Amino acid sequence: MVVVEQQQENRIVGIKELVDGGLHAVPPLYVRPPHERPSPTSLAHTHPQQYRIPVIDLTALLDASSHHGHSVRTHVIQELGRACEDWGFFQQVVNHGVDLAVIQRLRQAAQKFFSEPAEERMRFHSQSFRSSVGYSTSFNPTLEKVREWRDTLSFNRFPGICDGFEEAPEICKKQVQEYIKGVEALAGRLYKAIFQSLGLDKKYIEKEVPSIPRVLMGINYYPPCPDPSLTLGLSSHSDVSCLTILHPDIVPGLEIKHKGTWVPVFPADPSTFVVNLADQIEILTNGKYKSIEHRVVTNGDKPRMSIACFFGPFEETIVAPLPTLVDESNPPRYKPTKFKDYTQNFASNRLLSDRGTLDFARL
Ligand code: OGA
Numbered sequence: 001m002v003v004v005e006q007q008q009e010n011r012i013v014g015i016k017e018l019v020d021g022g023l024h025a026v027p028p029l030y031v032r033p034p035h036e037r038p039s040p041t042s043l044a045h046t047h048p049q050q051y052r053i054p055v056i057d058l059t060a061l062l063d064a065s066s067h068h069g070h071s072v073r074t075h076v077i078q079e080l081g082r083a084c085e086d087w088g089f090f091q092q093v094v095n096h097g098v099d100l101a102v103i104q105r106l107r108q109a110a111q112k113f114f115s116e117p118a119e120e121r122m123r124f125h126s127q128s129f130r131s132s133v134g135y136s137t138s139f140n141p142t143l144e145k146v147r148e149w150r151d152t153l154s155f156n157r158f159p160g161i162c163d164g165f166e167e168a169p170e171i172c173k174k175q176v177q178e179y180i181k182g183v184e185a186l187a188g189r190l191y192k193a194i195f196q197s198l199g200l201d202k203k204y205i206e207k208e209v210p211s212i213p214r215v216l217m218g219i220n221y222y223p224p225c226p227d228p229s230l231t232l233g234l235s236s237h238s239d240v241s242c243l244t245i246l247h248p249d250i251v252p253g254l255e256i257k258h259k260g261t262w263v264p265v266f267p268a269d270p271s272t273f274v275v276n277l278a279d280q281i282e283i284l285t286n287g288k289y290k291s292i293e294h295r296v297v298t299n300g301d302k303p304r305m306s307i308a309c310f311f312g313p314f315e316e317t318i319v320a321p322l323p324t325l326v327d328e329s330n331p332p333r334y335k336p337t338k339f340k341d342y343t344q345n346f347a348s349n350r351l352l353s354d355r356g357t358l359d360f361a362r363l
């Protein structure tokens with residue numbers, strides 16, 4: 001059988017390639033242990049109306065000068081703060097200033113990339129988290145006991161070191177570049193607003209909050225799965241950077257853990273972004289805002305494609321709770337941690353821990 005021969009040769013084979021070859025059952029390498037499997041009968045699935053994820057309308061944040069007065073802006077920032085606190089910083093964002101056409105152009109171009117023959121895609125193969133451009137499968141296929149049901153095309157920008165967006169495959173280069181430009185502008189605005197929602201003023205934010213020039217984009221492709229009850233597209237984790245802006249696809253799959261329950265995310269419409277706060281924001285806010293655990297379940301008949309953009313500080317930045325958010329009654333819960341050390345620990349230890357790797361920075 002093709003699958004077995006390929007694994008024996010030690011060639012890493014992506015999940016799309018396996019599915020395209022014809023799969024009628026989930027290969028053992030992809031079967032999750034029972035406690036990790038999806039739970040489509042939970043209350044959040046049967047009564048989704050009770051679990052409404054906040055939708056944040058950013059119109060007032062985007063054009064501060066216009067007819068949207070100061071009070072409307074203040075109101076949006078308050079809403080953002082509430083969404084962050086109640087939902088561990090998770091929002092669906094509409095009216096965000098990135099053209100739907102830009103999103104659609106990238107989705108179509110990425111679709112073309114994933115439709116190319118496997119050999120063509122594999123020209124970009126790399127499982128390293130530091131490659132400027134990489135096409136990978138699962139998280140760490142050589143070490144993990146169970147693989148994730150996804151392949152990912154990723155682009156890394158380390159400011160001053162490399163820019164993967166400049167080296168993207170020709171088939172999607174222009175589209176990747178216009179997309180990241182728009183989403184990066186949105187990330188900058190949202191990031192500031194998130195700290196404003198904590199009552200910090202602009203000057204303090206400029207001086208004390210690390211900027212987020214480090215960018216990673218991962219375009220995840222989840223092929224249809226013969227038995228979604230056994231697999232996960234992406235296992236439970238929290239993101240390592242500061243902020244993640246995700247374009248989730250209309251095909252559902254993303255779930256967030258809210259008060260102990262896995263809640264499915266249904267995008268409001270095709271232009272919606274999903275924003276989640278990641279580990280460095282939890283550290284900076286001394287735990288007031290939490291990075292949220294999330295995962296992706298698979299789908300029985302439709303492929304799903306998501307575009308995740310992670311924004312973080314310079315690698316050498318030392319991240320610690322902001323001085324103004326700690327005092328005697330609220331002592332620091334995290335130690336100053338270099339972002340580079342944090343991400344390296346994540347890359348080597350994610351397989352060992354469910355809850356990301358925040359323990360690495362915890363006091
Ligand atoms: C991720 C992620 C969610 C999705 O790439 O870290 O959580 O819907 N993606 O693909």
Ligand code: NI
Nearest residue numbers: 237238239294
């Ligand atoms: Ni994630």
